[in-house]
Each structure stands twice: as structure tokens, then as C-alpha cells.
Amino acid sequence: MLVSKELIDRLLQKFTGTKGILFTTLAGGFFPGPPYVFYPFLASFREKKIPFYLFFSFVVGKQVYDFARIPMEMSLISPGIALLRNAITVPFPLFMGLIARFFYRDMLTDEFFAKYEGGDQR
Amino acid sequence: MLLPTLLFILLGVLLLAFNARRGKHMEGLKSGIRQLLLVLPVILVAFILAGMIEAVIPEEFVRQWLAREAGMRGVALGTLGGMLLAMGPYASFPIIASIYGAGAGLGTTISLITAWTLLGMSRLPYEMGFLGPRFTAIRMSLGLPFCLAAGALAHTIESLLF
Numbered sequence: 001m002l003v004s005k006e007l008i009d010r011l012l013q014k015f016t017g018t019k020g021i022l023f024t025t026l027a028g029g030f031f032p033g034p035p036y037v038f039y040p041f042l043a044s045f046r047e048k049k050i051p052f053y054l055f056f057s058f059v060v061g062k063q064v065y066d067f068a069r070i071p072m073e074m075s076l077i078s079p080g081i082a083l084l085r086n087a088i089t090v091p092f093p094l095f096m097g098l099i100a101r102f103f104y105r106d107m108l109t110d111e112f113f114a115k116y117e118g119g120d121q122r
Numbered sequence: 123m124l125l126p127t128l129l130f131i132l133l134g135v136l137l138l139a140f141n142a143r144r145g146k147h148m149e150g151l152k153s154g155i156r157q158l159l160l161v162l163p164v165i166l167v168a169f170i171l172a173g174m175i176e177a178v179i180p181e182e183f184v185r186q187w188l189a190r191e192a193g194m195r196g197v198a199l200g201t202l203g204g205m206l207l208a209m210g211p212y213a214s215f216p217i218i219a220s221i222y223g224a225g226a227g228l229g230t231t232i233s234l235i236t237a238w239t240l241l242g243m244s245r246l247p248y249e250m251g252f253l254g255p256r257f258t259a260i261r262m263s264l265g266l267p268f269c270l271a272a273g274a275l276a277h278t279i280e281s282l283l284f
Binding site for chain 1: 125126127130133165210211212215216218219222228231232235236239240244245248249251252253254256257260261264265268272275276279
């Protein structure tokens with residue numbers, strides 16, 4: 001309810017570089033919904049001219065942060081374990097985004113999917 | 123568990139008030155109740171399964187492969203386990219809790235959760251279907267060392283502090 005799809009769309013297109021990675025990983029963490037909602041939404045970005053590393057950071061941010069999952073993690077596993085896991089993995093999406101930037105600095109999302117997946121195959 | 127419960131109640135009330143200002147609180151409440159009804163049977167079965175796992179894991183196996191003494195062996199096994207735990211959080215988390223309860227070390231437990239979040243097989247069909255195998259391969263190969271690093275760090279913290 002807190003994050004709209006339009007907001008994610010704007011964020012992915014507004015920022016670049018390290019700041020962009022930071023914002024998109026956080027946006028990924030706030031994005032609600034299970035995989036059957038998240039991945040069809042992501043598929044709508046396949047044809048967009050946004051840096052690939054930002055798209056990648058958004059996906060990894062959702063997987064590692066997923067802030068809606070923290071209460072479940074705390075109550076179903078243990079608050080201490082959940083806090084430690086989240087504290088340790090906080091920088092991971094940023095590092096992964098930076099590594100993706102190193103390898104795919106100039107590649108746009110639409111170029112990546114056109115090159116490796118043969119364009120929009122949905 | 124009392125403190126987290128109170129914190130969640132407080133957070134829930136705050137978010138309810140925040141969404142009420144935007145006129146979206148009923149939509150949020152309905153979505154939450156719908157999700158609860160959907161996952162309640164899964165949670166029930168998962169807790170029974172978790173209890174059974176905790177009771178059935180041999181102590182010798184825990185000591186050799188999962189406990190703090192297992193070191194990086196436990197971290198590697200935790201990473202593999204997290205990958206293979208192809209279920210949603212409602213089913214996976216009680217199972218992870220039972221493995222921790224059976225005596226698994228912090229390194230094993232943290233790598234188990236991290237691998238479930240980063241490398242979990244349950245998302246693969248969606249990801250490969252919508253984004254393709256190349257994207258999945260890049261994400262998985264980048265994620266693997268981070269899962270091992272998370273477990274190693276947790277193991278180091280446990281060895282130093284506890």
C-alpha cells in the first residue's frame with residue numbers, strides 16, 4: 001500500500017550511479033507482493049531504456065531486503081536471528097549492484113534482453 | 123516474543139493511521155486478512171513439520187555438520203539447504219527455526235536464510251520465465267559468494283562473542 005508502481009517506475013528512471021543503486025535497492029525492498037506479482041511487474045521493464053545495473057539492483061533489493069518479510073522472519077524464526085541476518089546482509093544488494101555496474105556499465109535493460117534473451121518473449 | 127509482538131502492534135497502528143490519511147486503510151486491512159486466511163493452513167502444517175524435523179535430526183549429524191563446530195562446512199551446507207528450501211516464508215521460516223532449535227550454529231542458520239532469500243529455487247520458474255536464464259545465471263552466480271560470506275561472518279561473530 002505504501003509503494004506504487006508509478007513511484008518505482010520514476011525511481012528507476014530518475015537516478016543513476018551509486019545513488020541510483022542505493023535508491024533502487026531500497027525501492028525493491030519496499031515493493032510489495034509475492035513472486036507471481038513481482039516478476040510480471042519486472043517484465044514490463046524489459047523494453048525500457050534504464051541502466052541494466054539499476055534493474056538488477058532493484059531485483060536483488062527485493063530479494064534481500066523485502067521489508068514486509070521482516071515481521072514474519074522475526075516472529076517465525078527469532079528476533080535476534082532476524083536482526084543479525086538483516087544487519088549482515090544490508091550492504092549485499094549495494095555491492096551486487098556495484099558489481100553489476102562494473103560489468104554492465106553502459107548496457108541498458110532493453111539492450112540486455114535483446115542481446116541475451118532475443119528481445120521481448122512474453 | 124512479547125517485545126516484537128508489541129513492536130508489530132505499534133507499527134501496525136502507525137501504518138494503519140498513515141494509510142487512513144490516504145484513504146487506503148480498508149484496502150490494506152482486507153489485503154492483510156486475505157493473506158492471513160490464505161497462509162494459515164500452510165503455517166499450521168509448517169510448524170508440525172518443523173517440530174518433526176527438530177525431533178528427528180540426529181545429534182551427531184547436528185554436531186558434525188550444522189553446529190558451530192562444523193564451521194565453514196555448516197555454512198556451505200546451510201547455503202545449499204537455503205537454495206533447496208523451495209517454499210514461501212510461511213513454510214520455510216518455521217523449518218529454519220527448527221534447524222536452529224536443533225542446535226545449528228549461527229553461521230549455518232544465517233547462510234540458510236540468506237541463501238533462501240538470494241538463491242531460493244522457489245522463484246526460479248518465475249524469474250527464468252519472465253527474465254530469462256541469462257539474468258538468473260548472473261544473479262545466482264553473484265549471490266552465491268555473498269551467501270557464503272554472510273554465513274562466514276555470522277560464524278565469526280558467534281565464535282568471538284558466544
